[in-house]
Amino acid sequence: MTASITTRYETIIGLEIHCQLGTATKIFCGCSTAFGAPPNTQVCPICLGHPGVLPVLNEQVLAFAVQTGLALNCTIAPYSKFDRKQYFYPDLPKNYQISQYDLPIAANGWLEIESPDEQGKFYRKRVTIQRLHMEEDAGKLVHAGAERLSGSDYSLVDFNRAGVPLCEIVSGPDLRSGAEAAEYAQELRRIVRYLGVCDGNMQEGSLRCDVNISVRPVGETRFGTKVEIKNMNSFNAIQRAIDYEAKRQITALENGERLVQETRLWDEASQRTVSMRTKEGASDYRYFPEPDLPPIQLTPDQIEHWRSHLPELPATKRHRYQEELGLSPYDSRVLTDERAMAEYFEGTVACGADPKLASNWITGDITAWLKTQKQDIRSLACRPSDLAELIGLIQAGTISGKIAKELLPELLANGGSPRALVEARGLTQVSDPELIGQWIDEVFAAHPQELSQYRSGKTKLFGFFVGKVMQKTGGRADPQRTNELLKQKLAP
Numbered sequence: 001m002t003a004s005i006t007t008r009y010e011t012i013i014g015l016e017i018h019c020q021l022g023t024a025t026k027i028f029c030g031c032s033t034a035f036g037a038p039p040n041t042q043v044c045p046i047c048l049g050h051p052g053v054l055p056v057l058n059e060q061v062l063a064f065a066v067q068t069g070l071a072l073n074c075t076i077a078p079y080s081k082f083d084r085k086q087y088f089y090p091d092l093p094k095n096y097q098i099s100q101y102d103l104p105i106a107a108n109g110w111l112e113i114e115s116p117d118e119q120g121k122f123y124r125k126r127v128t129i130q131r132l133h134m135e136e137d138a139g140k141l142v143h144a145g146a147e148r149l150s151g152s153d154y155s156l157v158d159f160n161r162a163g164v165p166l167c168e169i170v171s172g173p174d175l176r177s178g179a180e181a182a183e184y185a186q187e188l189r190r191i192v193r194y195l196g197v198c199d200g201n202m203q204e205g206s207l208r209c210d211v212n213i214s215v216r217p218v219g220e221t222r223f224g225t226k227v228e229i230k231n232m233n234s235f236n237a238i239q240r241a242i243d244y245e246a247k248r249q250i251t252a253l254e255n256g257e258r259l260v261q262e263t264r265l266w267d268e269a270s271q272r273t274v275s276m277r278t279k280e281g282a283s284d285y286r287y288f289p290e291p292d293l294p295p296i297q298l299t300p301d302q303i304e305h306w307r308s309h310l311p312e313l314p315a316t317k318r319h320r321y322q323e324e325l326g327l328s329p330y331d332s333r334v335l336t337d338e339r340a341m342a343e344y345f346e347g348t349v350a351c352g353a354d355p356k357l358a359s360n361w362i363t364g365d366i367t368a369w370l371k372t373q374k375q376d377i378r379s380l381a382c383r384p385s386d387l388a389e390l391i392g393l394i395q396a397g398t399i400s401g402k403i404a405k406e407l408l409p410e411l412l413a414n415g416g417s418p419r420a421l422v423e424a425r426g427l428t429q430v431s432d433p434e435l436i437g438q439w440i441d442e443v444f445a446a447h448p449q450e451l452s453q454y455r456s457g458k459t460k461l462f463g464f465f466v467g468k469v470m471q472k473t474g475g476r477a478d479p480q481r482t483n484e485l486l487k488q489k490l491a492p
C-alpha cells in the first residue's frame with residue numbers, strides 16, 4: 001500500500017485499560033490476591049459464587065479507584081453503584097460479573113501525553129478519560145493437551161484470579177496512531193505506579209489493554225466500523241497491532257469490502273490480528289443493579305482527603321523540570337518514568353547540584369551501573385547528597401570528570417562522602433603550573449623521538465603528550481592547564 005492511500009485516511013483509536021488494584025485481598029472477600037499461588041488455593045464461597053453468600057466491598061479498592069480518578073482529573077461521583085453484567089463463561093463462577101454500568105465511580109477526566117513526533121520533536125496532547133469504574137476479575141482458563149485453543153483435549157480453570165479488584169479506564173476516541181496509543185498506555189502505567197495502586201506488570205496481567213480502532217476518510221465526521229483488539233502484552237505490541245490493523249482496514253475499504261464489528265486478537269508470532277468473535281453490545285449483558293451491595297456515597301470531605309494525598313504526578317514533574325530546571329523534554333521524560341528516580345534526582349538538586357549535571361549522571365552512568373548490577377535506585381547506598389557532593393567537586397575543579405567516573409562504582413556500591421574518598425586516595429586535581437610543567441618535561445625526556453617528530457611538523461602528536469601526562473598522573477593533572485602549558489612549551 002502506498003503512503004498516499006494511508007494519508008487519505010484517519011485512524012481513530014480509543015483504549016480500555018484494566019488495572020489490577022494492588023490490594024492484599026480481593027474486592028468482595030478476604031482471599032489473597034498474591035500472584036503465582038497453586039491453582040484454586042486462594043478461593044472461598046464468595047469468590048466462587050456459592051448461593052447465599054454476601055459480597056462486602058474492600059474499602060482499599062474504593063480508595064485506590066478514587067485516587068486514580070482524581071489523578072486522571074475526573075469528577076468523582078458522590079453517588080455510584082455496582083451492577084451485574086450477565087454472561088456465561090467457564091471462568092466466571094457466578095455467571096455474572098460485578099461491575100459498574102451507568103454510574104461509574106469516576107468520569108470526564110483527561111490525561112496529558114508528551115511524545116515525540118516523526119521528526120523527534122516533542123508535543124503535548126490531552127486525551128479524554130470517559131470513565132473509570134471498579135469491577136471484579138474473572139478466573140483463568142488453562143487449555144491443556146494442545147497449544148491450539150480449539151485443539152485442546154480439555155480445559156482447566158483456576159479461580160485464584162476470580163474476584164481480584166480491577167479498575168477499568170476508558171479513553172475517548174482521541175488517539176490517532178499506534179505510537180500515540182502506546183504513549184497513552186505508558187503514561188497511564190506511570191500514573192498508577194506513582195500512586196502505588198497498581199504495579200503495572202503487563203506480563204503478569206496487572207495491566208491489560210484493549211484497543212478500539214476504526215478508520216475513516218480524512219474530512220469524514222462519522223466514525224467507521226469499530227474493531228476491538230485484545231491480547232497485547234507490551235507497549236510495543238500495542239503500537240504494532242494498531243499499525244497493522246489500520247492498514248488492514250484501509251486496504252479492505254479500498255477494495256470495496258465491508259468491515260464487521262468484531263473482536264480480534266493480536267498474534268505475536270505472525271504479527272497479525274486475527275478474528276476472534278463478533279462483538280456483543282451492552283444490551284446483550286442485561287445489566288441490572290447489584291442487589292447485594294449498597295450504593296457508594298462519598299462526601300466532599302472524603303474526596304478532598306484523597307485529593308490532598310496525591311503525589312506530584314509525572315506530567316507535572318516533566319513540566320517543572322523543563323520550565324523551572326531547564327531540562328530537555330527527553331531528559332525530563334527519562335527522569336520521571338519511575339517515581340523513585342525522579343525523587344532521587346530532586347533530592348540531588350535539593351542538595352545544591354546543578355540540575356543538568358545531576359540529570360546526566362543519573363540517566364547516564366548511574367542508570368547503566370544499576371542495570372549491570374541488577375540494583376534498584378531505591379536501595380542505592382550512594383545518597384542524593386553524596387552525588388551532589390561529587391558534582392560539586394567536579395565543578396569546583398577539585399577532581400576531573402574522568403576521576404569522578406572512576407570513583408563512581410565504589411561510591412554507588414558503598415556510599416559515603418566523595419570528598420573524603422578523594423582525599424584518602426590523593427586524587428585531588430593538580431592545577432599548579434610548576435608541577436604540571438615539571439611533569440611535561442619528564443614526558444619530553446622519556447619520549448625524545450616523538451618530540452623531534454613534533455618539532456619537524458608532526459603536530460598531531462600533541463594529543464600523545466597530553467595522554468602521557470594524564471597517564472603519568474593518574475588523571476590528576478588539570479586538563480585545561482596541561483593543554484595551555486604544553487602549547488607554550490612546544491611553541492617554536
Ligand SMILES: [Zn+2]
Pocket residue numbers: 026029030031042043044045046047048163
Ligand atoms: Zn474469596
